């Protein structure tokens with residue numbers, strides 16, 4: 001029996017569903033019942049009639065499913081972590097709020113927005129301050145809504161997404177721990193100094209290179225790229241928005257895409273380039289193999305809870321509050 005057949009048999013026997021993020025290896029995406037960006041995966045897993053989710057992605061994504069659907073059992077074939085999400089924890093969150101207070105910004109005037117790429121404890125801290133979760137596809141909408149409260153926005157953990165949002169909305173931004181207290185005090189959006197190690201690989205010289213080589217090329221990038229790169233692009237959008245954008249282009253239109261390699265490589269065969277001279281693969285997303293999926297199903301069948309996602313209920317409820325505020329908008 002092939003690994004694929006064994007996965008299918010076990011999956012059917014257990015009544016499980018396999019979810020895979022777009023950045024996963026092709027072999028994993030091919031056997032998945034559900035694919036999507038991080039938000040789509042959380043929603044589709046929540047709506048699935050199956051109670052066992054085998055989640056192929058990074059840890060915060062598996063946690064998002066558990067936050068939304070605590071009655072489901074979520075197993076991660078690899079406990080892979082998003083390096084950006086790992087740049088902040090609840091301790092760093094508290095220290096950041098304390099630093100803002102030491103700059104003369106009272107806690108009651110701070111409204112946190114966390115990008116979905118953060119762990120459940122950080123989302124819970126944000127929920128406890130009546131803040132929001134956002135994704136790269138709805139960040140502008142969430143920001144517009146949050147701004148109505150008239151508070152200073154503390155955007156975490158991705159400084160690039162925060163800076164891009166500020167620039168797009170003609171708002172002042174500052175980065176905590178980098179900019180002076182004066183600049184932080186004058187900012188509408190204060191960004192935490194986190195970043196995506198993969199999207200940092202795209203540079204303005206990559207854009208210049210492709211524009212010089214193919215003058216009519218279209219450049220599409222993810223908002224986790226540096227603002228200098230986004231400013232030179234023709235299209236800036238989330239994972240799903242990039243897929244839709246590229247699919248809408250005529251086949252003859254050359255396009256260079258600044259996001260994760262596995263996704264770009266699967267987009268379309270012709271006239272599509274990865275906007276980088278390096279291989280922008282997310283190392284942790286790439287860790288999950290078909291064999292890991294099989295082992296996770298076997299462990300589940302044997303009643304083992306290794307690699308199962310568990311959350312403290314009080315953390316889950318506060319994290320849910322921040323996610324729910326996003327869904328309500």
Ligand code: 13P
Pocket residue numbers: 036037038039082116117135136196224238239240
């Ligand atoms: P999406 O929310 O678009 O899936 O992006 C997640 C991510 O990790 C991008 O690098």
Ligand code: SF4
Pocket residue numbers: 058081082083084085117196197198199224260282283285
């Ligand atoms: Fe995290 Fe970047 Fe990997 Fe996305 S590509 S999961 S933000 S490290």
